[in-house]
Amino acid sequence: MSNTLTLFRSLLAAVCAALLAACGAAPVRGTGDLGLVIERASGAVLVVDTTARSVLARVEGLGDLSHASAVFSRDGRYAYVFGRDGGLTKVDLLLGRIDKRIIQSGNAIGGSISQDGRLVVAQNYEPGGIKVFDAQTLELLADIPSAYGDGTRRSKVVGLADVPGNKFAYALFDAGEIWVADVADPRAPKVTRYRNAGSQPYDGLVTPDGRHYLAGLFGEDGVALVDLWRPEQGVRRILPDYGKGQEKLPVFKMPHLRGWAVAGRHAYLPAVGRHEVLVVDTATWQETARIPVKGQPVFVMARPDGRQVWVNFAFPDNGWVQVIDTLEGRVVHTLQPGRAVLHMEFAPRGESVWISARDDHRVMVYDTANFRELAQLPAASPSGIFFTARAARIGF
Amino acid sequence: MLPSRRLAVTLLAAILAGGAAADTQPGAARQRELVRLVRQDCGSCHGLTLKGGLGPALLPGALRDKPLEALRYTILLGRPGTAMPAWKTILSEAEADWIARRLVEGFPEER
Numbered sequence: 001m002s003n004t005l006t007l008f009r010s011l012l013a014a015v016c017a018a019l020l021a022a023c024g025a026a027p028v029r030g031t032g033d034l035g036l037v038i039e040r041a042s043g044a045v046l047v048v049d050t051t052a053r054s055v056l057a058r059v060e061g062l063g064d065l066s067h068a069s070a071v072f073s074r075d076g077r078y079a080y081v082f083g084r085d086g087g088l089t090k091v092d093l094l095l096g097r098i099d100k101r102i103i104q105s106g107n108a109i110g111g112s113i114s115q116d117g118r119l120v121v122a123q124n125y126e127p128g129g130i131k132v133f134d135a136q137t138l139e140l141l142a143d144i145p146s147a148y149g150d151g152t153r154r155s156k157v158v159g160l161a162d163v164p165g166n167k168f169a170y171a172l173f174d175a176g177e178i179w180v181a182d183v184a185d186p187r188a189p190k191v192t193r194y195r196n197a198g199s200q201p202y203d204g205l206v207t208p209d210g211r212h213y214l215a216g217l218f219g220e221d222g223v224a225l226v227d228l229w230r231p232e233q234g235v236r237r238i239l240p241d242y243g244k245g246q247e248k249l250p251v252f253k254m255p256h257l258r259g260w261a262v263a264g265r266h267a268y269l270p271a272v273g274r275h276e277v278l279v280v281d282t283a284t285w286q287e288t289a290r291i292p293v294k295g296q297p298v299f300v301m302a303r304p305d306g307r308q309v310w311v312n313f314a315f316p317d318n319g320w321v322q323v324i325d326t327l328e329g330r331v332v333h334t335l336q337p338g339r340a341v342l343h344m345e346f347a348p349r350g351e352s353v354w355i356s357a358r359d360d361h362r363v364m365v366y367d368t369a370n371f372r373e374l375a376q377l378p379a380a381s382p383s384g385i386f387f388t389a390r391a392a393r394i395g396f
Numbered sequence: 397m398l399p400s401r402r403l404a405v406t407l408l409a410a411i412l413a414g415g416a417a418a419d420t421q422p423g424a425a426r427q428r429e430l431v432r433l434v435r436q437d438c439g440s441c442h443g444l445t446l447k448g449g450l451g452p453a454l455l456p457g458a459l460r461d462k463p464l465e466a467l468r469y470t471i472l473l474g475r476p477g478t479a480m481p482a483w484k485t486i487l488s489e490a491e492a493d494w495i496a497r498r499l500v501e502g503f504p505e506e507r
Contacts, residue, residue: 066439066445125450173450202450251481254450381436
């Protein structure tokens with residue numbers, strides 16, 4: 001009897017060991033086709049596979065993810081998710097779990113990762129400023145308050161973008177300034193301030209070559225521009241006549257800017273408070289066209305090859321997405337991916353695009369060549385979609 | 397409908413709306429839409445939890461000293477010189493009033 005029991009026990013142990021080996025060792029895979037979908041209301045993110053068009057894992061416990069965004073480690077394994085509540089969470093895409101998490105401020109709006117991948121920077125509303133962290137350990141290395149005026153007030157920070165040389169450019173919404181922080185030595189950051197950049201910069205972008213930083217202005221007409229190759233020239237204003245003397249529509253959602261706005265030699269910018277996309281020649285920084293669209297643009301994103309520009313809209317036109325053909329300079333297709341379209345993300349080479357429809361709780365995937373639906377993935381109030389290809393781009 | 401009768405109906409509606417703006421509660425279905433609108437769309441500036449973002453916090457503590465009337469008109473007319481838009485094309489006066497009252501007492505969660 002005892003012999004039988006012993007035999008049974010050893011058999012059981014062998015079976016368990018075999019099962020553990022099979023399940024425990026994750027299949028070896030890369031992360032180049034992975035990404036994250038933010039579930040903004042449930043504090044969770046989905047790890048997605050853009051080849052299989054499937055959800056690999058759901059990671060919970062990331063806090064308040066309204067207006068959350070993510071950047072990626074340079075090896076594409078980790079995502080750094082910046083939450084509204086000041087949470088900074090490092091997510092392991094391969095293991096589908098949180099690697100580290102800190103609360104770094106009271107109210108944050110996004111972040112960026114340095115050129116060398118060693119520093120993660122968060123931009124904060126409250127208390128205003130940026131904070132620099134070790135990308136591996138999330139240890140705080142530098143705190144740069146956005147103090148302005150008599151030095152007692154701190155501005156909300158918007159439009160943070162990494163630029164070459166382990167620098168970060170950003171704009172101060174309340175102060176109307178653009179700052180460039182050199183964090184090559186993170187323990188001793190050097191900040192260059194550009195005062196009088198313009199009233200209420202609402203977001204910023206750096207061109208894909210890392211040369212020009214642009215801040216869109218909400219409080220006045222025009223866009224502020226800094227040539228980072230020639231910083232001694234200071235900040236200058238472009239598109240100064242845009243919308244002057246005309247009553248703007250109420251802006252129910254701030255437009256977003258990022259380097260994806262550039263397609264070939266032109267930048268496609270969302271007009272503030274108008275149903276238009278502005279086309280700007282990046283060689284001269286002159287406006288070359290205005291393309292009428294269905295609503296007030298929020299995201300204006302070029303397909304990676306630059307042939308198409310996809311546009312979504314502010315409330316109440318947020319059920320629509322339009323596609324501009326950049327050769328023809330006009331809208332060639334209109335889609336209805338679902339209610340409350342919040343974000344779009346192209347596959348790294350642009351053959352497909354993923355679009356989140358918050359109020360229909362789904363992510364739609366479309367073929368960008370023929371606009372056919374390729375897949376639908378369920379997600380709870382999805383907002384931002386971020387693919388690992390961002391790890392290799394300047395300005396993210 | 398005859399033009400004169402239509403005018404009379406419009407006038408009556410205007411009088412009713414003016415006199416009863418604060419008393420006319422939005423229906424249950426509309427209330428759910430308004431909660432979602434505030435949480436999600438106002439939330440894009442004020443935060444999903446309404447503790448503030450680009451726009452200020454809309455929690456009871458932050459609104460304690462603000463007259464209801466001022467809150468209602470801030471919602472309807474916006475605040476010139478700031479990023480706060482006028483919602484009068486989206487919301488009626490009664491709806492803005494309903495939202496203002498809920499904000500002051502602690503805004504309901506989405507269900």
